Amino acid sequence: MGLFRLAVNPLLSGGKRTSIPKAKKAFRLAKSVGNSKDGNYNNKKGTRFTNSYGKGNKKDVSSNQFTDLYNTRRKSDKNHNSVQQQMSFKYGEFGGLKEILDEDAERDASLIEKITEFEHLKILPAVRAAAKDIIVNESLIKSMKMSEEIESFRKSIRPSPIQVLTIKKLSKDLMAPKLKLNAIAAETGSGKTMAYLIPLMDYLKRQELETPDVWNSIKDNAIIRSVILVPTHELVHQVYSTIKNTEDSLNFHTYKWGSGTSHEEFIEKLKSRIDILVTTPAKLLSLFKIRVISRPDKILSQVKFVVLDEADTLLDRSWVEDTYHTIKNMPNTNHLIFCSATIPNEFNKTLERLFPTVTSISTPRLHKLPQSLNFKIINASLNPFKGSKMKVLAQILYAIMHDGTEPGLEKRCIVFVNEKKHVPKVVELLNSKYGHHSVGLTGSDSAEERLQKLKVFINSPKQLTNESAQQSDVQNEMVDQENHPSMETNHTNEVKIPNSNIILDTSMDNAQEDHTVTLSDALPIRVLVTTDLMARGLNFQGIKNIILYDVPKTSIDLVHRVGRTSRMKQRGRVFMIIDNKTRSWAKAIPSIIRKNKSLT
Numbered sequence: 001m002g003l004f005r006l007a008v009n010p011l012l013s014g015g016k017r018t019s020i021p022k023a024k025k026a027f028r029l030a031k032s033v034g035n036s037k038d039g040n041y042n043n044k045k046g047t048r049f050t051n052s053y054g055k056g057n058k059k060d061v062s063s064n065q066f067t068d069l070y071n072t073r074r075k076s077d078k079n080h081n082s083v084q085q086q087m088s089f090k091y092g093e094f095g096g097l098k099e100i101l102d103e104d105a106e107r108d109a110s111l112i113e114k115i116t117e118f119e120h121l122k123i124l125p126a127v128r129a130a131a132k133d134i135i136v137n138e139s140l141i142k143s144m145k146m147s148e149e150i151e152s153f154r155k156s157i158r159p160s161p162i163q164v165l166t167i168k169k170l171s172k173d174l175m176a177p178k179l180k181l182n183a184i185a186a187e188t189g190s191g192k193t194m195a196y197l198i199p200l201m202d203y204l205k206r207q208e209l210e211t212p213d214v215w216n217s218i219k220d221n222a223i224i225r226s227v228i229l230v231p232t233h234e235l236v237h238q239v240y241s242t243i244k245n246t247e248d249s250l251n252f253h254t255y256k257w258g259s260g261t262s263h264e265e266f267i268e269k270l271k272s273r274i275d276i277l278v279t280t281p282a283k284l285l286s287l288f289k290i291r292v293i294s295r296p297d298k299i300l301s302q303v304k305f306v307v308l309d310e311a312d313t314l315l316d317r318s319w320v321e322d323t324y325h326t327i328k329n330m331p332n333t334n335h336l337i338f339c340s341a342t343i344p345n346e347f348n349k350t351l352e353r354l355f356p357t358v359t360s361i362s363t364p365r366l367h368k369l370p371q372s373l374n375f376k377i378i379n380a381s382l383n384p385f386k387g388s389k390m391k392v393l394a395q396i397l398y399a400i401m402h403d404g405t406e407p408g409l410e411k412r413c414i415v416f417v418n419e420k421k422h423v424p425k426v427v428e429l430l431n432s433k434y435g436h437h438s439v440g441l442t443g444s445d446s447a448e449e450r451l452q453k454l455k456v457f458i459n460s461p462k463q464l465t466n467e468s469a470q471q472s473d474v475q476n477e478m479v480d481q482e483n484h485p486s487m488e489t490n491h492t493n494e495v496k497i498p499n500s501n502i503i504l505d506t507s508m509d510n511a512q513e514d515h516t517v518t519l520s521d522a523l524p525i526r527v528l529v530t531t532d533l534m535a536r537g538l539n540f541q542g543i544k545n546i547i548l549y550d551v552p553k554t555s556i557d558l559v560h561r562v563g564r565t566s567r568m569k570q571r572g573r574v575f576m577i578i579d580n581k582t583r584s585w586a587k588a589i590p591s592i593i594r595k596n597k598s599l600t
């Protein structure tokens with residue numbers, strides 16, 4: 001059985017000794033039998049992956065070319081950083097994102113241009129068809145019941161850049177019996193889930209078809225064949241809702257082990273084999289506390305494909321121990337994929353130190369905000385707001401209500417605050433003073449409550465029937481009379497917030513051209529008030545408006561919050577509330593988007 005041991009370099013835990021096993025039981029790089037092309041190592045006994053770090057262990061690192069490679073890359077990074085600096089934008093003093101080298105982006109861009117169909121990629125036909133089914137099931141078209149267009153939408157599906165790069169890279173040696181480590185990073189809403197799911201499904205299917213003896217010997221065992229790890233129960237739910245479609249199309253046994261699922265249920269499912277398990281590191285580690293399971297290590301010894309989604313969260317200081325113990329307990333995996341929408345510098349250092357042979361796959365648009373984004377900044381210090389961010393928030397919501405966009409659909413909006421303690425206050429004011437339907441979502445809610453509150457926002461927008469429109473008129477009259485001066489609207493799809501210099505450009509995807517906005521058109525908006533931890537990675541369907549009540553503290557937070565709209569090239573609007581104390585870099589964001597600069 002391959003050894004998969006790891007010592008966390010003390011640097012990682014801020015110099016403190018970690019409770020992770022000492023360096024001597026460390027993660028030691030095995031003597032590679034054959035030089036691997038992409039820096040992976042194996043030996044005759046299968047996959048043995050250990051690399052010793054920590055005090056005085058440098059000499060154990062058996063592959064000098066490794067260290068050279070690592071040092072040359074660091075030098076080359078430095079040379080290019082100066083060029084890169086002109087192209088990138090330091091977001092505040094807490095930017096913290098890794099700078100992406102131009103040359104990598106150029107090399108990948110040519111590959112992305114060449115491969116325009118899933119048919120150009122090495123994927124089993126059944127897996128390719130299953131992937132398209134999933135994308136159709138998750139697209140807005142399907143949810144709007146425009147059935148006659150579903151077939152043409154299906155034909156129009158093209159692999160996204162991160163899917164081209166990841167599938168192309170992994171398919172080269174997908175079935176090779178050695179450990180392959182890949183870190184995939186791409187902008188929010190760019191299809192990263194399918195980028196790792198297609199190779200995972202292809203791997204499992206090929207294992208069945210290409211090694212029938214192995215398959216027949218394991219298919220009736222109580223084993224887990226692949227694991228997708230995510231940081232929150234919401235993401236367990238979301239990723240599971242994506243993969244469960246494969247039960248019919250590919251006969252996979254899938255299971256989500258999240259909050260509210262007992263271990264009895266898990267054991268029942270395990271008896272008939274689990275092909276794809278979606279869970280959190282803590283839940284998987286609870287396997288070792290279930291008395292009726294005597295050999296949890298045997299159950300995990302057959303796991304051959306592991307994905308860490310939102311890996312920058314799973315490897316940050318508060319998570320790295322649980323994540324490390326989880327990975328260590330799947331020692332025979334052939335694939336370990338780290339997936340994220342951002343590469344924070346700390347995450348990059350953790351990856352390079354703990355998994356030095358990891359190969360990174362990133363897209364040219366990584367750390368760039370979507371150009372389909374309409375980014376507006378409103379200054380609360382200006383009249384009539386007189387410093388009240390709550391007033392600005394209320395006016396923005398009011399203007400969105402009356403702007404004629406999303407005709408026939410229930411409007412929804414996500415409001416991000418920096419501190420979870422502000423969520424209840426903003427919700428209370430929006431509902432009691434301004435008559436909105438807003439809900440607050442924080443980690444203090446139970447997982448079930450959070451899923452319940454999220455439903456309206458995750459699913460596609462609700463089609464409005466006549467009575468719901470009439471019913472909301474009454475509601476709306478209430479909202480209008482008390483707190484909002486009359487709105488100035490004009491036929492050019494523009495709605496002006498009174499007494500301010502803000503014009504809401506309503507030329508969005510589905511504003512009807514000749515739609516003149518009248519007060520009776522306004523319908524109440526569903527508002528979700530939350531922090532970015534609760535929204536990270538969630539694939540909100542068709543959310544057109546995001547409001548940043550507080551200026552995000554880091555570019556990482558900005559990227560993830562903004563990424564809840566404008567997903568997969570759809571258009572969206574972001575309103576950021578600032579005041580006279582806000583630093584100038586925040587005001588530069590609209591021009592960063594226009595100039596297509598990357599954040600660092």
Ligand SMILES: Nc1ncnc2c1ncn2[C@@H]1O[C@H](COP(=O)(O)OP(=O)(O)OP(=O)(O)O)[C@@H](O)[C@H]1O
Pocket residue numbers: 134135138139157158159160163186187188189190191192193194340341536537538539563567568
């Ligand atoms: N090739 C494709 N063509 C069209 N739509 C796609 C394609 N691949 C994925 N999608 C859809 O794009 C949406 C966003 O995908 P996904 O949630 O995987 O993005 P992501 O990159 O993981 O975003 P985040 O970084 O926010 O987690 C989903 O609804 C998915 O079904």
